[in-house]
Amino acid sequence: MKSALKGAFVIAQTTLIEALRNKILLVSLAFAVLLLLVSIAGASSSVGEQERIIIDIGLASASGLGSLVAILLLITSFAAEIKNRTAYTLLARPVPRWAFVLGKYFGVYWAMLIVVTLMFVATATALNLYDVKGVPDGFWAALWLCGVEMSIVSAIAVLFSAMASPVLAGIYSVGLVVGGNFAADLLALSQRLGEKEEFASAFFKVVYWALPDIERLSLRTQITNYLDIPNNYIELGTTYGFAYSAFLLTFAMYIFSRRRAI
Amino acid sequence: MSAIKIENLYYSLKAHFWSKRLSILKGVNLEVEEGQIFGFLGPNGAGKTTTIRVLLNLLRQDQGKIEIFGADPRKISTRKHLGFLPEHAYFPEYLSGYELLVQQGQLAGLSLKESKSQAHDKIEEVGLSGKADVRLRNYSKGMLQRIGIGQALMGDPRLIILDEPMSGLDPLGRRDIRELMFSLKKQGKTVFFSTHILPDVELICDCVALLMNGQIKQQGALENFLSPKAHSGIVVRVRNLQSEHLVDLEKSASSVERRGEECVVKVKSMDEANTLIDRVRGWNGQVIALKPIDLSLEDIFVQEVTQANAESKS
Numbered sequence: 001m002k003s004a005l006k007g008a009f010v011i012a013q014t015t016l017i018e019a020l021r022n023k024i025l026l027v028s029l030a031f032a033v034l035l036l037l038v039s040i041a042g043a044s045s046s047v048g049e050q051e052r053i054i055i056d057i058g059l060a061s062a063s064g065l066g067s068l069v070a071i072l073l074l075i076t077s078f079a080a081e082i083k084n085r086t087a088y089t090l091l092a093r094p095v096p097r098w099a100f101v102l103g104k105y106f107g108v109y110w111a112m113l114i115v116v117t118l119m120f121v122a123t124a125t126a127l128n129l130y131d132v133k134g135v136p137d138g139f140w141a142a143l144w145l146c147g148v149e150m151s152i153v154s155a156i157a158v159l160f161s162a163m164a165s166p167v168l169a170g171i172y173s174v175g176l177v178v179g180g181n182f183a184a185d186l187l188a189l190s191q192r193l194g195e196k197e198e199f200a201s202a203f204f205k206v207v208y209w210a211l212p213d214i215e216r217l218s219l220r221t222q223i224t225n226y227l228d229i230p231n232n233y234i235e236l237g238t239t240y241g242f243a244y245s246a247f248l249l250t251f252a253m254y255i256f257s258r259r260r261a262i
Numbered sequence: 263m264s265a266i267k268i269e270n271l272y273y274s275l276k277a278h279f280w281s282k283r284l285s286i287l288k289g290v291n292l293e294v295e296e297g298q299i300f301g302f303l304g305p306n307g308a309g310k311t312t313t314i315r316v317l318l319n320l321l322r323q324d325q326g327k328i329e330i331f332g333a334d335p336r337k338i339s340t341r342k343h344l345g346f347l348p349e350h351a352y353f354p355e356y357l358s359g360y361e362l363l364v365q366q367g368q369l370a371g372l373s374l375k376e377s378k379s380q381a382h383d384k385i386e387e388v389g390l391s392g393k394a395d396v397r398l399r400n401y402s403k404g405m406l407q408r409i410g411i412g413q414a415l416m417g418d419p420r421l422i423i424l425d426e427p428m429s430g431l432d433p434l435g436r437r438d439i440r441e442l443m444f445s446l447k448k449q450g451k452t453v454f455f456s457t458h459i460l461p462d463v464e465l466i467c468d469c470v471a472l473l474m475n476g477q478i479k480q481q482g483a484l485e486n487f488l489s490p491k492a493h494s495g496i497v498v499r500v501r502n503l504q505s506e507h508l509v510d511l512e513k514s515a516s517s518v519e520r521r522g523e524e525c526v527v528k529v530k531s532m533d534e535a536n537t538l539i540d541r542v543r544g545w546n547g548q549v550i551a552l553k554p555i556d557l558s559l560e561d562i563f564v565q566e567v568t569q570a571n572a573e574s575k576s
Contacts, residue, residue, distance in 0.1 A: 003371060004338070010368045014357065021356045085352045089413060092318045092346040093369040094338045260322045261275065 007095035008103040015107020019073050025115065028069045032061045032119050036126050050130055052224045055139075058123025059220045062116045062146050067153045070112045071173045074157035078104045079166040082262060091262060098253035105158045105249055112150040117143065138229050142219035145234065148241035149217040153177055155248035156212070162256040180214035187213075212244050263332055265421050265452035266294040266317065271326030273312055286312045288476040290326070294454055294469070296420075299447050301463040301484075302456040303559075304473035305567050310456040311349055313473065314425050318346055330421060342371055345414035349425040349456075351406035355399035359390055359409045362398065363416055370417025380416060388412040389438055403430035411439065415446075422446060424455035428462055440466050460560040472563065474570045487562070494561065496535045498527045499551040500542045507545050511538070524550065 019025055039057035078101075081087040091100060120143040124135050156176050160169035190204035217237050222229050271290040274283045287309050294300045304310045315321040317328060319336050333340040353362055360381055367377030385394045388408040393401070401409065407430050414422055428436050436459070443453050443466055457463060463470060464484065471481040480487060495516060501524045503511075508525060512518045515538065517528045529535050539549050 007369055010365055014354065014361075014365050017361070018354060018356045081354070085348055085350070086354055088315075088318075088320060088348045089346060089353065089366065089410075090369060091320060092341065092344060093366065094341040094371060095369055096338055262320045 003094065004096050004099040007093070008099040008106070011090060011095070011100055011103025012106040012110065015077050015104050016110050018077050019108055019111030020114070022073060022076070024069060024072050024076070025111065028065050029115065029118060032065055033122060035061050036122055040126055040130060051127060051136070054123060054126050054130065055136065055224050056220060058119065058126065059142060059146070059218070059223070062119035062123070062143075063149060063218060063220075066112055066116045066119070066146065066150055067177050068174075069115060070108060070150055070153045071157045071170060071177070073108045073111060074104065074154060074161050075166050075170045075173075077108065078158060079161035079164065079169040082161075083166055087262070097257045097259075097262075101158060101162055101253045101256045102249070104161075105154055105252075108157075109151055109154045112154060113147050116146045116150060120146070136223050136226065138219055138223050141229065141234050142223055145217045145219055145237050145241075148238050149214055151245040152180070152212045152214060152217075152241055152248075155245040155252070156180075159248045159252040159255075162252040162259075176211070177214065180212040182215070183208050183211040183213040184215045186211070213240070217241055263296055264293050264329065265296045265298070265331060266292065266300075266454060267327075267329040267332075268292040268313070268317075269327040271313070271316065271328065272324045273309075273316055273321060274324055286476055287316070287323070287326075290473070290476065290478055292471055292478060292481065294452060296331075296452050297447065297450055298468040299443055299453045299466050300455070301467035301470040302454060302473065303458075303460070303463065303470055303563060304456070308473045309476045310473055311425055314346075314423055314456065317423065318344070342417070343420040345370075345417065345419035345422045347407075347410045347414045347422075347424045347427055349429075351403075351410035351430075353398050353406065353410065353413070356397065358395045358397050359385060359401070359405075359412070360394040362409060363413055366413040367416040370419070372417055377416070380418075384412040384415050385409075387415070387442065404432060404435050407431055408435070408438075411442065419451070421452045421454065424453065426457055427455050428457055428459045436462060460558070460563055464559050470559070472566060474567065475574065479566055479570065484559075487559070494557045495528050495530050495555045496532060497551075497553045497555055498529065498535055498538055498542075498549060499553075500525050500527060501548050501550060503542065503545060503547045507542075507547070511541075514538075528555070 035057055036054070039054050042053055087100065091097065120139070124139065127135055157169065157173040160172040164172060186204045186208040190201045190208060193201040193204065195201075219229060221227065268290055271287050272285070273287040274285045276283050290309070290313060292313075302310055302313070312321065316323050317330070317335060319341070328335055330340050331343055335341060335344075357365070363381035363384055364374070364377045367380050368374060372380060382394075385391060388411050390405060390408055390412065393405060398406065398409070407427065411424065411427060414424065427439055431439060440462060443455075446453055467484050469481070469483050470487055472479045503525055508518055508520065511527055514534070515527045515529050519526045527538060529538055535552060539552075542549055
C-alpha cells in the first residue's frame with residue numbers, strides 16, 4: 001500500500017510538471033488576464049458598478065476557464081497517454097492501476113488549485129488597484145469553493161478518461177460539467193411540477209441527484225450583490241463536493257483496474 | 263529458474279462492439295531461462311507485441327498461465343523485477359531525459375536520492391551524456407530509443423523486455439545496443455526482445471522463438487535453430503568455359519551466372535558439385551573456388567513465413 005501511494009505521488013508530481021509546462025495552461029492564464037483587463041476597462045465606464053463587473057468576470061473566468069482547462073489537461077495527460085501508449089512504461093512498473101488514476105487526478109487537481117488561486121489573486125489585485133471597496137467579504141471563501149468545484153470537474157474528467165477515448169472523454173466531461181451547472185434548475189423544475197406531474201417531477205429529481213450540483217459551489221451571486229452567505233454553506237458545499245469527487249474517483253479507479261486492455 | 267514461462271496462452275479481441283472476436287494468440291508456449299538473451303521473432307501481426315503486453319499485464323489473457331521468475335506478473339511485487347521498452351518509444355515529451363529516468367527509478371521502488379544517482383549512470387550507459395537536460399520532445403528517434411532503454415534499466419531489473427529495441431537506430435546505435443545487451447547478460451540479467459533485424463539476432467541471441475499467426479512455430483537455442491538446415495547449396499566458381507558448355511551446365515545446375523570471364527554455378531549437393539567439377543575439368547576449364555552456402559536466420563525466417571502463408575491459404 002505504501003509503495004502504491006508512493007507511486008501515485010510520483011505520477012502526480014510528473015503530471016503537475018506536465019500541466020505547468022503545458023501550453024493550454026499558459027494560454028488560459030493569459031486569456032484570464034486579458035478578460036480581467038477588459039473588465040477593468042468596462043468598469044471604468046460603468047459608474048457604481050466597477051467592483052461588481054470585475055468580481056463577476058474574475059470569478060466566472062476562474063470557474064469556467066478552470067473547468068475547461070482541467071478537462072483538457074486530464075484528457076491530454078490521461079486519456080491521450082493511454083491512446084498514445086505513453087502510459088505503458090508507467091503501468092509496467094510495480095504500480096497498481098488505481099494508483100495511476102489517483103496520481104493523474106491529483107497532479108491535475110494541484111495544477112488547477114494553482115490556476116484558480118492565480119485567477120483570484122489577479123481579481124483581488126485588480127480590485128485593489130481600482131480602489132473601489134477592496135476585496136469583499138466571502139471572496140476567499142469563494143476561492144475555497146472554486147477549489148472544491150475543481151475537484152469535482154477533475155474527477156469527472158478522470159472518470160471518463162479511464163473508460164473512453166480522448167475525444168469521447170472530452171465530450172462526456174464537458175456535457176456533465178455543463179449539466180452540473182444547470183442541476184439546480186432541474187431541482188427547481190421538479191419542485192414546480194410538483195404533484196401535477198408526479199412522474200416528470202420524480203424523473204427530474206433523480207437526474208438532479210445524479211448530476212453534480214456545481215452551481216451550488218459558486219458564491220458569485222452572493223459576493224457581487226453583497227448578500228450574506230448562509231450559515232454552514234461553505235461546510236456543506238465542501239462536504240458535498242469532496243464526497244462527490246471521492247465517489248467518482250473511486251469509481252474511475254475501479255473501472256481502470258478492471259479494464260481488460262490498456 | 264525460468265525468467266519467463268508461458269503456457270497455453272490465448273488472447274482475442276473485438277475491434278468493435280458489433281464485430282466478431284478475433285484470435286490473436288492461439289496457445290502460445292514459451293520458456294526463457296534466466297541469464298539468456300532471447301530473441302522473439304515473427305512477421306508483422308504475428309502477436310509479438312500482444313504477447314509482451316500480456317506479460318506486462320497491460321492486456322489480460324482469455325486463457326493460459328504466465329510466470330515471471332515463478333510468480334504471477336499481475337502481482338505488483340513480480341513487476342519489481344521488470345524493465346520494459348515499448349515498441350515505439352512513447353514518453354512524456356515535456357520531461358527531460360534525466361527527469362524521465364528519475365521518475366522511472368522512483369516508480370521502480372528507488373528512493374529519490376538513489377534514483378537521481380542511478381539516472382546519471384544510466385544516461386551515461388546509453389550514451390546520452392550532455393543531452394540529459396534536453397526535453398524529450400527535442401530528442402531524435404535514435405535518442406528516444408536510447409533513453410527508452412535507459413528507463414527500462416532503472417531499478418536494475420532482473421528481466422529486461424525490449425519491444426523492437428533496434429528500430430530507428432543507425433548501425434552504430436545498433437552496435438551500442440548489442441554491446442549493452444551483452445553487458446547486461448554478463449551482469450546475470452535476462453534480456454527478452456522482439457525484433458525484425460535478424461542479423462542482430464544471429465549476433466547476440468542465445469535462444470530464439472519464432473511466432474507466426476499467434477503460435478510458436480519454432481523455439482530453441484540459436485545453433486539448433488540453424489543447424490538442421492545449415493546449407494542451402496554449394497557455389498562453384500569456374501572459368502575458361504565455352505558458351506555451349508554453359509548451356510549444358512544450365513540443364514543440371516540450380517543456377518548459372520556469368521560474371522566476366524568467370525562463371526558462378528550453384529548446385530544443391532556435394533555430389534552434384536563433384537560431378538560438375540569432373541565435367542569442367544573434362545572441358546579443360548578451371549575450378550577457382552568451392553563454397554557451401556550457409557542458411558541465415560533470415561533465410562529460415564522467410565522460408566517459414568512463406569510456408570505458413572501457403573498453408574493458411576490452402
